[in-house]
Every structure is written in C-alpha cells, then in structure tokens.
Amino acid sequence: MKRFIALFCVLVLALVLAAGCGGQQQQPQQQPSQQQNEQAQQPSQEEATALKDGVYTAEEPEFDDHGWKAITTVVVKDGKIANVFYDEINKDNQIKSLDQDYASNMKEKSGETPLDAVAKLSASLLEKQDPANVDTVTGATSTTNKFKTLVAEALKSSPEEKGAGGYYDGIFKAEEKDFDEHGYKAYATVIIKDGKVANAYYDELSKDTGTFKSKDENYQKNMKAKTGVSNTEAIPQLIQSLITKQDAEQVDAVTGATGTTQKFKTLMGEALSLAK
Incomplete structure (x- = not known):
C-alpha cells in the first residue's frame, strides 16, 4: 500500500511539473523603443563635428x-x-x-x-x-x-569666398622642405586682401647661425661684390613685381639674384596655390 501511495505521489508531481513547463509562453522579441530609434539615427560625434x-x-x-x-x-x-x-x-x-x-x-x-x-x-x-x-x-x-x-x-x-582677383583672403605660407647645400632654408608668406596679393614676405634662415640672410651683413657684402646686387635689394623688387603681376610665374627676375629669384617664385607659387 505504501508503495502504491509513493508511486502515486511521483506521478502527480510529474504531471504538475509538466503543466508548469507547458504553461511558460515564449516572450515576444522586444521591439526597439522610439528613443532607441532616434539614437540610432543620430550622427556620430565625428559626423556631428565635421x-x-x-x-x-x-x-x-x-x-x-x-x-x-x-x-x-x-x-x-x-x-x-x-x-x-x-x-x-x-x-x-x-x-x-x-x-x-x-x-x-x-x-x-x-x-x-x-x-x-x-x-x-x-x-x-x-x-x-x-x-x-x-x-x-x-x-x-x-x-x-x-x-x-x-x-x-x-x-x-x-x-x-574668392575675391575679384581669384584668391581667398587670408595668410598663406610655403617653405623649403630642407636646408640647401649652403645651409639655408627659404620661407615665403603672402597676404591676400580683397582677393588680391596685398603683401609678401621672403627670407632664408641659416642652419648654422639661426640668422636670416637679410640680416647677415657679410653675406650681403659678398653678394653685392660678386653680382652687383645684394639680397636686401633683390627681395623688395621681387615682392613689388609679385604685387604688380599677381602671379608668381610672371615675377620679373632680378639680375644678379637668379637663385633668389627662382626660390622666391617657386615658394610664392606654392603659397598662392593654397589661396586658390
């Protein structure tokens, strides 16, 4: 009799567990909320700050x-x-x-x-x-x-917006990538106003002394003696020609300053290309 009762209890327990498992319903997949959709549609920080x-x-x-x-x-x-x-x-x-x-x-x-x-x-x-x-x-x-x-x-x-002269207003620069065989590195700056070249600056820096060529009196004297023109005389002529012509390629060469003229035209051309 006890054996029968125990068996009956086991059977009842099994039926209860089966009913419990069968009663669990699969939860439907949660749909994204409106807030989540809005967040997904928002641009990334990089896109927002572009x-x-x-x-x-x-x-x-x-x-x-x-x-x-x-x-x-x-x-x-x-x-x-x-x-x-x-x-x-x-x-x-x-x-x-x-x-x-x-x-x-x-x-x-x-x-x-x-x-x-x-x-x-x-x-x-x-x-x-x-x-x-x-x-x-x-x-x-x-x-x-x-x-x-x-x-x-x-x-x-x-x-x-580009001005009438075809350039953007602002300050634009160019420089040589490295010092040349004589230990100098050239720097050029151009200032654009109302779409035109308003002013320009040019000089070369000595790697050894940290002195600009225009301030090296010995260099100026030697150049003047050899070519008939000093660096400080050539640069203002080149700058004035650039302001007049508004085009680096059209800058007039200064006799006796061929190297300076070429560097000036090259770097001013690079600077102006950034202003176009």
Missing part, C-alpha cells in the same frame, strides 16, 4: 600692447583641418616669424623662436583637430593662447 570644406580666416581687430596683431587662415578639406597658417603683423608691416630681432630675443629668453613655435602649434592642431586641445608650447604661452583663440574664431565663421 567642418564644412573651405578657407576660414580671422584677424585680431587691434594691435596689442607690443604692436603686433595676429592673423590666421585655416583650410578644411573632407571635413577636417588640412592646413593652418598663422603669424603676427606689426604697424611697420613686418611679420613676427621673419623678424630677426624678435626671434633672437625670444630665443634667448625662452629657447623658442616664432617659426619653431608656430610649427609646433600647427602640427598639434592638425593632430588634435580642435584648437581647444592644442598643446601649449613651452616658452610661447602668449603665442599659444593667441593661436588657439584665433583659430577657434576663424572656424566659427563662414568659409571665405
């Missing part, structure tokens, strides 16, 4: 206490910063990057020159793609702050 292609330029409205005013031009391609040019101009129409006195004083005090500082800032911007994240250059804190502020201001504006 910049409109074009040329952006900003300039400080006033000269600072030391007589300098910063200007920058940012080139955007495929939604990213592809190039940036920066310098500071004084009331005498000189640019800080090619100012020998300023460079020498800055180098002595901080170990940096304007050329070196701007090169580092530009490289950091191209890497970070955000002026707020640009690395501060030790010894060039003021330049760093101006650079970051002005680039951010430029990118908040609308892209430039």
Whole structure:
C-alpha cells in the first residue's frame, strides 16, 4: 500500500511539473523603443563635428600692447583641418616669424623662436583637430593662447569666398622642405586682401647661425661684390613685381639674384596655390 501511495505521489508531481513547463509562453522579441530609434539615427560625434570644406580666416581687430596683431587662415578639406597658417603683423608691416630681432630675443629668453613655435602649434592642431586641445608650447604661452583663440574664431565663421582677383583672403605660407647645400632654408608668406596679393614676405634662415640672410651683413657684402646686387635689394623688387603681376610665374627676375629669384617664385607659387 505504501508503495502504491509513493508511486502515486511521483506521478502527480510529474504531471504538475509538466503543466508548469507547458504553461511558460515564449516572450515576444522586444521591439526597439522610439528613443532607441532616434539614437540610432543620430550622427556620430565625428559626423556631428565635421567642418564644412573651405578657407576660414580671422584677424585680431587691434594691435596689442607690443604692436603686433595676429592673423590666421585655416583650410578644411573632407571635413577636417588640412592646413593652418598663422603669424603676427606689426604697424611697420613686418611679420613676427621673419623678424630677426624678435626671434633672437625670444630665443634667448625662452629657447623658442616664432617659426619653431608656430610649427609646433600647427602640427598639434592638425593632430588634435580642435584648437581647444592644442598643446601649449613651452616658452610661447602668449603665442599659444593667441593661436588657439584665433583659430577657434576663424572656424566659427563662414568659409571665405574668392575675391575679384581669384584668391581667398587670408595668410598663406610655403617653405623649403630642407636646408640647401649652403645651409639655408627659404620661407615665403603672402597676404591676400580683397582677393588680391596685398603683401609678401621672403627670407632664408641659416642652419648654422639661426640668422636670416637679410640680416647677415657679410653675406650681403659678398653678394653685392660678386653680382652687383645684394639680397636686401633683390627681395623688395621681387615682392613689388609679385604685387604688380599677381602671379608668381610672371615675377620679373632680378639680375644678379637668379637663385633668389627662382626660390622666391617657386615658394610664392606654392603659397598662392593654397589661396586658390
């Protein structure tokens, strides 16, 4: 009898478990909510922060206490910063990057020159793609702050439109990739206003002395004695010809300064190609 009761209990338990399992219904697959759909449709952070292609330029409205005013031009391609040019101009129409006195004083005090500082800032911007994240250059804190502020201001504006002269307004630069066989490296800067070349700057830096060729008195004397023209006489003629012709290829050669003329035309051509 006990054996029968035990068997009956086992049978009842089995029926209860079977009923319980059979009663579980498969839950339907949960449909994505409206919020999830909206999140999926939202652009990624990279897409949301993509910049409109074009040329952006900003300039400080006033000269600072030391007589300098910063200007920058940012080139955007495929939604990213592809190039940036920066310098500071004084009331005498000189640019800080090619100012020998300023460079020498800055180098002595901080170990940096304007050329070196701007090169580092530009490289950091191209890497970070955000002026707020640009690395501060030790010894060039003021330049760093101006650079970051002005680039951010430029990118908040609308892209430039080409002027009547066929160029975008702004500052554009080019430089030789390396020092030549004589230990010099050439730098060229052009400033465009109202679509035309308004001014240009050119010089060559000595690798050994850190002196610009235009400030090397011995070089000037030797060149004058050999060719009849000094570097400081040739460069203003080349710049004036560029402003007149508005085309680097059409710049008139300066007799006795063939090498300087060729470098000038090549680098100004590269700088102007970025302004088109």
